[in-house]
Amino acid sequence: MMKLISATPSPYARKVRIALAEKGIPFDLETEVPWHGTSVTPQYNPLEKLPVLILEDGSAVYESHYIMEWIEAKYPAPPLVPADIDGRLLARKFEVLCDGTCDAFVLMFFEQMRDQERQSPEWIARQRRKVDGGVREIARLIGDRDYAVGDSFGLGDIAAGTVVGYLDVRWPDYPWREQYPSLAAYSDRMERRPSFQRTRPTPQQITEKVV
Ligand SMILES: N[C@@H](CCC(=O)N[C@@H](CS(=O)(=O)O)C(=O)NCC(=O)O)C(=O)O
Numbered sequence: 001m002m003k004l005i006s007a008t009p010s011p012y013a014r015k016v017r018i019a020l021a022e023k024g025i026p027f028d029l030e031t032e033v034p035w036h037g038t039s040v041t042p043q044y045n046p047l048e049k050l051p052v053l054i055l056e057d058g059s060a061v062y063e064s065h066y067i068m069e070w071i072e073a074k075y076p077a078p079p080l081v082p083a084d085i086d087g088r089l090l091a092r093k094f095e096v097l098c099d100g101t102c103d104a105f106v107l108m109f110f111e112q113m114r115d116q117e118r119q120s121p122e123w124i125a126r127q128r129r130k131v132d133g134g135v136r137e138i139a140r141l142i143g144d145r146d147y148a149v150g151d152s153f154g155l156g157d158i159a160a161g162t163v164v165g166y167l168d169v170r171w172p173d174y175p176w177r178e179q180y181p182s183l184a185a186y187s188d189r190m191e192r193r194p195s196f197q198r199t200r201p202t203p204q205q206i207t208e209k210v211v
Contacts, residue, residue, distance in 0.1 A: 101134030
């Protein structure tokens with residue numbers, strides 16, 4: 001059976017977990033803290049990042065957007081991207097926008113883990129601007145739509161739903177719900193899907209020095 005290396009808060013890993021659940025693909029979940037010396041992630045990904053999908057032949061598929069593309073290519077039914085090229089491209093654009101928003105948050109999160117006097121306020125402000133801009137654009141694209149792309153659930157919803165679900169867990173004070181009530185209602189609808197309910201993110205304790 002395939003195995004997915006994951007971490008409890010990871011929005012990137014949650015995308016893959018949701019896709020596998022929506023397609024009914026069985027897999028073993030291996031949860032770890034990739035920041036700890038005990039992490040097995042580097043054995044499978046030279047970039048030392050999870051998620052990593054380990055195939056039955058032992059080979060590894062890594063980088064969440066590529067794992068999502070791999071899953072869609074190998075297990076096309078039910079589709080998570082539209083058949084039309086513009087719909088497919090828009091779904092991928094959502095994933096780029098949402099992954100990038102998470103990336104900026106992660107950079108800010110770890111900068112703020114540094115001793116106060118070693119933190120760069122300029123760097124934090126730059127990353128915060130990207131998180132604000134990313135969430136603003138996600139809210140604009142979603143508007144008051146039922147789904148991110150077209151008229152059915154898919155990759156765009158997985159990407160958008162996981163990034164705001166991640167902010168709820170990692171940055172509970174971030175006021176995106178007050179700023180974007182339609183996005184908040186959309187997120188609440190997504191979180192009612194069984195694939196989202198089974199993959200709710202939770203914080204992890206990082207006990208080793210990372211920065
Ligand atoms: N672009 C990567 C980002 C993955 C990523 O940053 N993973 C984190 C864990 S989490 O932030 O998703 O919880 C990681 O493994 N970090 C370890 C490292 O960067 O060395 C993807 O989309 O898969």
